[in-house]
Amino acid sequence: MTQVLIPSQLTSYTGGATRVEATGATVAGVLDDLDRLYPGLKFRVVDEQDRVRKHMRIFIGQRETRQVAAAVRDGDELLIFGALSGG
Template sequence: MVSVLIPSQLIAYTDGATRVQAQGATVEAALDDLDRRYPGLKFRVIDEQDRIRRHMRIFVGQDEARDVRRALAPGDELMIFGALSGG
């Protein structure tokens, strides 16, 4: 089980929860688990080619995950961040 920090722009998918639990041995598997419970969440983070969207960042602890195949260990913290834009 990993703890997942949900950014403010995605909490509508998690019914307002900013931190949820997920199961999976990789970032992709954890996002698949979340998507089963919170449909549409994964598509906002991962594109059609299974790449992390360019305006999203995913960290496992303090290390940025650049690939959805990044391994996870029980107890890891997965943090999803959305880029801020504006002018």
């Protein structure tokens, strides 16, 4: 299992949970499992071409990745961050 930190702007998909568990050998696999558990969440993180959206950041532990093909090992922590903007 992978621990996934969910940013506050996506907790409406997880019933308010900021930390959930998912399975997958890659970031894409974890996102697919999250989308199975919490429909609609994946599309907020990646676009139609499976690219991480510009305003989103994904970390595997302390290492940032923009690649959904990046490997995720059992026990890793996946952190999803959304950029804040304002005017």
